[in-house]
Amino acid sequence: MIDYVIANENVILAALSQHIMLALVPIVLGALIALPIGFLAVRYGWLYHPLLNVSGLLYSIPSLALFLIIPGIIGTKILSPINIIVALTVYTVALLVRVVADGLRSVDGIVTQAASAMGYRRIRRFFEVELPIALPVMLAGLRVATVANISLVSVGALIGVGGLGALFTRGLQLRYLDPIIVGIVLSVLLAVLCDLVIVLVQRRLTPWTRVKGRS
Amino acid sequence: MITFDGVSKVFPDGTVAVDDLHLELPTGKITVFVGPSGCGKTTSLRMINRMVEPTSGEILIDGVPVTTQDEALLRRGIGYVIQHAGLFPHRTIVENIGTVQRLTGVGRKAARATAIDLLRRVGLSESLADKYPVQLSGGQQQRVGVARALAADPPVMLMDEPFSAVDPIVREGLQAEFLRLQAELGKTIAFVTHDIDEAIKLGDMVAVFREGGHLAQFGSPQELLEKPANDFVADFVGRDRGFRSLSFDSADELVIDSVASVSTGGEILVLDDAGRPVGWAGPGLGDTSAPIPHGGTFTRGDSLRLVTDLAISSPVGIAVQVDVDGAAVGVIRHTSLVRQLDERRRRRAEPTA
Amino acid sequence: MIVRLATDTPYLLDPENWTDSAVTSIPELIGTHLLYTALALVIAAAIAIPVGLFIGHTGRLAFVAINAGNVGRSLPTLGLISFLVVLIGGGLFPALIALVILAIPPILTSTYAGLRAVDPAAVDAARGMGMRELQTVFTVEVPMALPLMMSGLRNAALQVVATATVAAYVGLGGLGRLLVDGLALNQYDRVVAGAVLVAALAILIDLLAELLQRVVVSPGVSGRAVTRRARVAHPSPLTEVSSGTAA
Structure with missing residues (x-):
């Protein structure tokens, strides 16, 4: 195992960095897209159920199928990394729209009314009251999306762009466990690490969720 | 009769929930366990049907230790009502009420018939039979909870804060309904509440618990109000216990003055054609054609508390007594009332003095 | 490399590919896909549901149920x-094991979460009634846990369909x-x-x-019985999304 890692250090690092890029760019894009959509789903209640249904359907499409349908829709080359990024962005948006909407809906109406009564205008109220209160739910959703994305990237290896997934296909071809184990370990570690980072960010951003309530 | 014989409960973390409890709950009566939170009243209740097992001591129902019976069978024979009712959301109202009957092997149809009968008994419409709990209000759910506990016609009922999750007006209705049902059924009931007013209103006997699982006093509501065993009970019963204890004494022994006597003070009690009081008139009170309302009357059998309240709140300091037809038969001034209450106190104090 | 659509009838619409005579007829592929999915799902449910019920009911070994979801989600399917x-060798067996392993976490976690969410x-x-x-x-x-358990099964089914692909x-x-x-033959219409x-x-x-x-879910639990009272709050949105599907 160690020998394999030492001998293929460059290949592994390249796969890892591609993996990180393919997994995390969609997270950022997805979050940026989902936030306004989720907000609209709450602001205009009639949008909520249709949007959720569409999200649910998109999320149920298997990744390999989505990776291969997307070039047909947006006209990219079938082996382009953009397909992976777009597909994972679609999943992220599909998952986060629901989370954002549910997070915002979970904000107690009494709190928003109190904020308005004290003179908050809508935009400022959103950023200073509703968003912070909904943040724990949203970040929990972000954790799910991040971990899922990281494990999904490797499927891309079947169409030639899969980060650590390349180690799996190579291991298969050579009937050799070392690259497969290295790939799995790195992928899981990356997921755990990103998860941890979001947890730490959440602790920092929402200190009130950590204090023990008196009841 | 339910007997607590030296019962203690110490939880694994070392908390003493109940400490050497000796208590006898009389058959066919309501015994209320009352006290602040964490006093062990709910734990004591839950030891009766073995939801909690005592660390030491024994609980007996009619002389039989509860531990000698199979847990599930014991519980099927004891009605159990809890806060928020604990109805099964996935079952309809009749299915909920029929739970214990179905457990004991009663057929679906028979259970349904009993359930519908009980629905009426607890004051609910038959039209709720096939609804689900979410479709009912909190008060209705609580009534279903009582009906469910009654379904197997158990001689013993355990009620754990059954009315504390509903609003005060609904609660009063439930309490009145509960007392009416109990007058009919005569169950042996253990009832837990943290509300001393509810305890005094519902209890034939009241057990006051204090922190650490100690029994502070066990007695009738009147005993609690008039002779609190210690400062804790006096404090828990509340500041106006003297006034509240008047509700246990009839006003029939009071010396009442004639209606005619009111004119000595310049006030005029305006009566209608049938002799029923309409209101007060006189200097500073208004014209006889537009008297100010009298604010209420009392009649035979009413409590001293009501008469005292009427006399104090009356615009002229006078409470009016009426007969069964509502015609005024006498009056009592608050000055006279206070004198008579004082005499009553002295009379009561004499034997012990 | 650019893959062009075949000039004549697209693969999906070619009747040839839908008849039994074709080497890999589409109905047969669908049937096989469903068979593997059902098989994996049944095995996974037979393992995960009893374990989830035990953990959810007793509260013991809760960390297993909680972490199963995370582990399952972070494990790269490929x-x-x-x-x-590579470990076991070729054939159906290793792939089937993979499908079962990936279907267990969503079922286990949601069964556990469903039981934990039951009104105490x-x-x-x-218990008090005997x-x-x-x-x-x-x-x-x-x-009462059925809505969450069902969504777990649903996620597991989607996970298996995707992994089988x-x-x-x-x-x-x-x-x-x-x-x-x-992909191997550069036939994009076949890929499409x-x-x-698969998506369908x-x-x-x-x-x-x-x-x-x-x-299967009682109207009293799903909230469909609610007509005049306020709709019951849905279980935490997180427990529902927590078992990612796509693989």
Whole structure:
């Protein structure tokens, strides 16, 4: 195992960095897209159920199928990394729209009314009251999306762009466990690490969720 | 009769929930366990049907230790009502009420018939039979909870804060309904509440618990109000216990003055054609054609508390007594009332003095 | 490399590919795909549901149920399949094991979460009325946990459909064949046919699962009974999304 890692250090690092890029760019894009959509789903209640249904359907499409349908829709080359990024962005948006909407809906109406009564205008109220209160739910959703994305990237290896997934296909071809184990370990570690980072960010951003309530 | 014989409960973390409890709950009566939170009243209740097992001591129902019976069978024979009712959301109202009957092997149809009968008994419409709990209000759910506990016609009922999750007006209705049902059924009931007013209103006997699982006093509501065993009970019963204890004494022994006597003070009690009081008139009170309302009357059998309240709140300091037809038969001034209450106190104090 | 659509009838619409005579007829591929999915799901449910019920009811070993979801989600499916194939060898077996392993976490986690979300007052009432433990579990806790349990099964089904597609790479039958073979042969219309069919199958299974959920979940729990009272709050949105599907 160690020998394999030492001998293929460059290949592994390249796969890892591609993996990180393919997994995390969609997270950022997805979050940026989902936030306004989720907000609209709450602001205009009639949008909520249709949007959720569409999200649910998109999320149920298997990744390999989505990776291969997307070039047909947006006209990219079938082996382009953009397909992976777009597909994972679609999943992220599909998952986060629901989370954002549910997070915002979970904000107690009494709190928003109190904020308005004290003179908050809508935009400022959103950023200073509703968003912070909904943040724990949203970040929990972000954790799910991040971990899922990281494990999904490797499927891309079947169409030639899969980060650590390349180690799996190579291991298969050579009937050799070392690259497969290295790939799995790195992928899981990356997921755990990103998860941890979001947890730490959440602790920092929402200190009130950590204090023990008196009841 | 339910007997607590030296019962203690110490939880694994070392908390003493109940400490050497000796208590006898009389058959066919309501015994209320009352006290602040964490006093062990709910734990004591839950030891009766073995939801909690005592660390030491024994609980007996009619002389039989509860531990000698199979847990599930014991519980099927004891009605159990809890806060928020604990109805099964996935079952309809009749299915909920029929739970214990179905457990004991009663057929679906028979259970349904009993359930519908009980629905009426607890004051609910038959039209709720096939609804689900979410479709009912909190008060209705609580009534279903009582009906469910009654379904197997158990001689013993355990009620754990059954009315504390509903609003005060609904609660009063439930309490009145509960007392009416109990007058009919005569169950042996253990009832837990943290509300001393509810305890005094519902209890034939009241057990006051204090922190650490100690029994502070066990007695009738009147005993609690008039002779609190210690400062804790006096404090828990509340500041106006003297006034509240008047509700246990009839006003029939009071010396009442004639209606005619009111004119000595310049006030005029305006009566209608049938002799029923309409209101007060006189200097500073208004014209006889537009008297100010009298604010209420009392009649035979009413409590001293009501008469005292009427006399104090009356615009002229006078409470009016009426007969069964509502015609005024006498009056009592608050000055006279206070004198008579004082005499009553002295009379009561004499034997012990 | 640019892959052009075939000039004549697209693969998906060519009747030739739908007849039994074709080497890999589409109906047969769908059938195989469904068979693997059902098989993996049944095995996974037979393992995960009892374990989830035990953990949820007793509260013991809760960390297993909580972490199963995280582990399952972070495990790269292709990595797991490759690992098992190289370890065990070819054939159906390693791929099937992978499908089962990936279907267990969503079922386990949601069964556990479903039982944990049951109103403790209802369980207390059930015991207080004299239900035995197993009666409490199956007549009170499970019916109340069913919405979450069903969504776990649904997620597991989608996970398996998706993973079975990927497993075509190691020789498993089913619709994944069209994708993998199409890619190998540079037949983009075959790839598209596979992708569309897999997506359609997943969506269909999702809808069927939703339908099934409506049938088996009591209206008093699902909230469909609510007409005049406020709708009951849905269980935490997180428990529902927590078991990612796509693989």
